[in-house]
Amino acid sequence: MVISLRSLTTLIFVSAVLALVLAGLYSAKAQPSEMENFFSAEYGGASIRVDASDEVVPGESIMVTVVINATADGVHIEHLSLSVYAFINGRQQILLNSVTMMAATPLQFNETMRFDNMITVPTDVWGITYGQISLGYAIKDLPSTERNPGFPLATVRNIYLENLESRLQSLNQSHGMLSKMFKNIATEYAKLDATYTELLDGRVQGTDDLYGTRTVATILMITTVFFAATTLYLVMRRPRDYW
Secondary structure, three states: OOOOHHHHHHHHHHHHHHHHHHHOOOOOOOOOOOEEEEEEEEEOOEEEEEEEEOEEOOOOEEEEEEEEEEOOOOEEEEEEEEEEEEEEOOOEEEEEEEEEEEEEEEEOOOOEEEEEEEEEOOOOEOEEEEEEEEEEEEEOOOOOEEEOOEEEEEEEOOHHHHHHHHHHHHHHHHHHHHHHHHHHHHHHHHHHHHHHHHHHOOOOOOHHHHHHHHHHHHHHHHHHHHHHHHHHHHHHOOOOOOO
8 A cells, every 4th residue: 555554643643733732722821020110200308219010911900119208307298199091902091090199298308108009900901001190298398399200101911912913823833734734645645546546447456455545545535624624623713812
């Protein structure tokens, strides 16, 4: 026979492995986020620093830490608040949260206050978030000072787009493997067809060889059709959750 039982077994094994690989494909998951410094400033009598999660996925929360330090005697914080903005689908600006952290609070020289704020991100938000501090304070009997710095904050990943790109890459890889396997199977089938033709013409003796070759060809074609159907089913039934 042109194709051996060992070769047929190898083709079936490769088909099964590829089917398992396609079945095991999954969406990209968020990794634990690290804190990053997004803003720091030294003002007369006070310094302020803002750290936050560097990257989050929709549906999670951004940790925003605000640290204020008195760099002079007699500092009186009239108000200290934080507002965080984001963009729905990367376009429409919305206010995620606004929180007042201090009001009418005196600070001693070198006294430090720290505030940790958890800001929940809606599932339809992606792109850069934006923070704004509102700080009003006075030093002893001097007139009060108002500071309102704005700064970019954490990036919200576009998981939907990432999954589409990952899925496209996986489908392209699967298409390449299927194309290669199809060429190999077509080559083997052509050999089998040529042998079958020879047998029909009487140039090869032995009825057993004829039946054996036809049996192997039939098994190979059934395996090919089963594999193609399984692959198509796995691709179409692949999980579609985005995060």
